Amino acid sequence: MKLVFAGTPEVAVPSLRRIADSGHELAAVVTRPDAPSGRGRRLHRSPVGQWADDHGVEVLTPAKPREPEFAERLRAIAPDCVPVVAYGALVPQSVLDIPAKGWVNLHFSLLPAWRGAAPVQHAVLNGDELTGACVFQLEAGLDTGPLFGSVTEPIAARDTSGDLLERLSESGGDLLVRVLNAIDSGQARAQPQPSDGISLAPKVSVDDARVRWDDPAFAVDRRVRAVTPAPTAWTTWDGQRVRLGPVIPDPDGPRLAPGAVAIGKNAVHVGTATESVRLSDIQAPGKKRMPADAWGRGLHADAEIAFE
Structure with a gap:
């Protein structure tokens, strides 16, 4: 399949690497715009954007995914599917509909538990003993789409969110490629999320x-x-x-x-x-x-x- 990858932070890079090494065509990446950081507040590329620059892959950085110019460029690329890992912006339905096989999202929890921006942080804060990652069909709702598959990961007594995210980014990247392969072969079957066990994981503030x-x-x-x-x-x-x-x-x-x-x-x-x-x-x-x-x-x- 021709793919456009959407992601922003370092935790998304393992999935991006695996997709680049798969048999799929990586046509471009979508990431958040360059942002100021460090003492000098200089603009820096996101980790996903930097990886793409280093490997000669086109980088799209819309301020908002609803921008007409972004939608036009995505239609011109004509991806079959857009895999997403921690992109960091809501995508409107009109843009979700552009790829024939939609957008599929790798999320670092066992949905419907911990829907939202900080699932791993809330799992640790809550004292959960088990978490995981899952891939689902992205839709307009907050992490509500049907599930393609999941992997589990125990939370050790001394795990930090960083420890857990590092492991999940690796196992989740493998899962994402397996799901993309299944979508390509026509064998993927997404199942609706359970109606019980829903919990929310909003962004963790300072x-x-x-x-x-x-x-x-x-x-x-x-x-x-x-x-x-x-x-x-x-x-x-x-x-x-x-x-x-x-x-x-x-x-x-x-x-x-x-x-x-x-x-x-x-x-x-x-x-x-x-x-x-x-x-x-x-x-x-x-x-x-x-x-x-x-x-x-x-x-x-x-x-x-x-x-x-």
Whole structure:
């Protein structure tokens, strides 16, 4: 089949690579427009767009998929199908109808669980023990289309969202190519999603990443892992924002009030509503990220510190 791939972040690149290595023709990619990043706020290509540039593949960057110029170019390319992985924009029905075999989306959950922009983050935050990836026919609704297939993935006790997405991007890329092969051969059969078990996974904001020290330790742990590596867990100390890496609930640690910090010889603990948690690394304002024990050794031993 002639394909146009739609995707934006790094997590979409494994699928793009697999499609390029398959027997299908990769005619172009669609990605979000170049965006400012870094200290200089210079415009940077998305990871998908950069991969396409490096491999001589045409890149389409409509500000919105409803733009007439984008629809005209897609009709001119005349793809048979558009596979999608984390593209990041809603596609109108008029554009969904352009390829003869539609748009098929790789989503990182077991639908209908966790429909939305941040399925992996919400699975970790919720304490799910199992997740996965599925491929479905894209339609105007939010992740509501019929399912072609899925793969499952256990969530380990110390998994961050980044860990989980890395594994799912690989297994999901394999699944996506298998589904495309089945569509090409006429053997694919999409089944409606179950009507029960629906849950929503809206985008995780910076405010959502703020640690609530008056939560139980297990909830603090889940929240921090859910927002690692992005948007990154944070708290405040002396009115300034401090970024935190994953924490470890420690039932043998010191008993502390929520947010109170205890600096030991080889560990830094923070109090929660239950047992304390041990910090792994920390980034204080204006400093580089460092191991928490190294940060603690740089403070006065008798300093009274509390996170808010």
